[in-house]
Amino acid sequence: MTMSRTYSLVDRSVRALLRRAAEVTHAAAVYLGIAVLVTVALSFVVPSLRDQSQQIHAALLVSLKPGSAGYGDPGYFLAERLSGGDPILSSGATGSAAAPQSFVEALGAFDAFSLPGVTKVQSQALRSYIARKYRIAHDVAGVLIHTVYAVAREKDLDPLLILAVIAIESRYNPFAESHVGAQGLMQVMTRVHKDKFESFEGGADAALNPIANIRVGSQILHDCITRRGSVAGGLACYVGATGPSDGGYGAKVLAERRRLSLASGIPPRH
Secondary structure, three states: OHHHHHHHHHHHHHHHHHHHHHHHHHHHHHHHHHHHHHHHHHHHHHHHHHHHHHHHHHHHHHHHOOOOOOOOOOOHHHHHHHOOOOOOOEOOOOOOEOOOOOHHHHHHOOOOOOOOOOOHHHHHHHHHHHHHHHOOOHHHHHHHHHHHHHHHHHHOOOHHHHHHHHHHHHOOOOOOEOOOOEEOOOOEEOOOOHHHHOOOOOHHHHHHOHHHHHHHHHHHHHHHHHHHOOHHHHHHHHOOOOOOOOOOHHHHHHHHHHHHHHHHOOOOOO
16 A cells, blocks of 8 residues: 555656656747747848948948038038138039038038028027927037028929928938838938939938938929929829829828928928
């Protein structure tokens, strides 16, 4: 009787140990499987992340390099400041409107904030609205607005429209990228418009340069409006709509333009 009871206890202990070993083995197999899946996933993801980081790094070097993208004279902005010209709006040589293409130079040359045809109060209100709503530095907002006004004058566009497109496209994030490869402030499809970046140092990598992106994006917007014959049609073209519906994109841009106008007191151009 005693031996039978002892045998039964040993049997139960062995069974319990076997069950515990099976549970540990099962758990180890599950974790091992997860580790394998993560390793396989990383093998696909890491190269993509590496490529993106290299692209951003290259774009940063382009945008921060003095005298880049057609402004070969490093003393250009200093000369403009000493001569009393507007380094953001003046080309120096011809006096025509031309935005600088190196963002760090534009930021360094940015002293006073004033816009042509706009009062100081309106200018400050516009900058404060954009800086506050989209959480960017006031000086950066000033340079971007100055650049937009310069490019808008070149392209005969409403600057508030360009600012509204930037707001809807990227929320003023110069390094934004969509799942289809649209990049920068105005979400330019770099692969499609690669030729438009040829005049900028770094080529397509300049899409992440805020000033280059504004210039190219504004050119595309101008071409779209000219082709479609109206702002609404141009916005539909800009977002890539081929049919009568743009999915509400145009309404969003025009609503943001109205908000920019109300916040600043600057009337939109029609």
